Amino acid sequence: ELKVEQNPLFLSMQEGKNYTIYCNYSTTSDRLYWYRQDPGKSLESLFVLLSNGAVKQEGRLMASLDTKARLSTLHITAAVHDLSATYFCAVDRVPNDMRFGAGTRLTVKP
Amino acid sequence: DTEVTQTPKHLVMGMTNKKSLKCEQHMGHRAMYWYKQKAKKPPELMFVYSYEKLSINESVPSRFSPECPNSSLLNLHLHALQPEDSALYLCASSDDRGLNIQYFGAGTRLSVL
Numbered sequence: 275e276l277k278v279e280q281n282p283l284f285l286s287m288q289e290g291k292n293y294t295i296y297c298n299y300s301t302t303s304d305r306l307y308w309y310r311q312d313p314g315k316s317l318e319s320l321f322v323l324l325s326n327g328a329v330k331q332e333g334r335l336m337a338s339l340d341t342k343a344r345l346s347t348l349h350i351t352a353a354v355h356d357l358s359a360t361y362f363c364a365v366d367r368v369p370n371d372m373r374f375g376a377g378t379r380l381t382v383k384p
Numbered sequence: 385d386t387e388v389t390q391t392p393k394h395l396v397m398g399m400t401n402k403k404s405l406k407c408e409q410h411m412g413h414r415a416m417y418w419y420k421q422k423a424k425k426p427p428e429l430m431f432v433y434s435y436e437k438l439s440i441n442e443s444v445p446s447r448f449s450p451e452c453p454n455s456s457l458l459n460l461h462l463h464a465l466q467p468e469d470s471a472l473y474l475c476a477s478s479d480d481r482g483l484n485i486q487y488f489g490a491g492t493r494l495s496v497l
Binding site: 305307315316317318319322324362366369370371372373374375376377379 | 415417424425426427428429432434439440474476478480483484485486487488489490491
């Protein structure tokens with residue numbers, strides 16, 4: 275059974291600081307996704323990572339994938355308040371069957 | 385345009401009611417999905433349609449009945465729901481190839497009284 279584990283589940287950080295969210299998964303998969311969800315809102319796609327060593331960056335967020343370790347990281351650089359949200363990683367169990375981690379609730383404080 | 389449109393945005397229903405949730409996309413995507421999301425939890429996959437055929441059914445109770453009338457539309461028919469079915473119901477679509485990124489609608493917030 276595919277398990278997707280994120281940590282930390284809650285993250286409170288100050289503006290300007292850096293931090294990393296970790297996502298471990300239990301079986302091999304073709305794709306690793308990162309999504310953002312604002313309170314009461316839908317999910318927004320951030321990144322999809324396909325291959326070992328893949329790295330993608332958008333603004334203050336950078337995602338990477340190590341398929342051998344079954345680990346993805348989402349690194350936040352110089353956090354700003356607008357990044358406050360819940361971040362989910364997700365993995366395809368089989369094509370079209372995407373399983374989510376529990377989510378990391380990020381709060382960025384002034 | 386990466387828009388998935390869901391209606392209604394909010395729905396309150398009694399346990400004896402029959403209602404339907406609707407989802408529409410015009411991105412030419414061939415896979416469409418229903419998810420259930422409880423508060424402070426991740427989305428849970430309910431159903432997947434691929435090329436208008438039900439391809440994944442995650443052992444969802446029969447009081448939830450999906451329907452895919454065509455490649456752009458997805459419905460979720462609700463009947464005799466329980467209060468524990470109250471949740472945010474999210475629809476998504478993807479191109480079923482390549483990156484296969486799922487694009488989500490804004491959701492229907494359902495309350496069962």
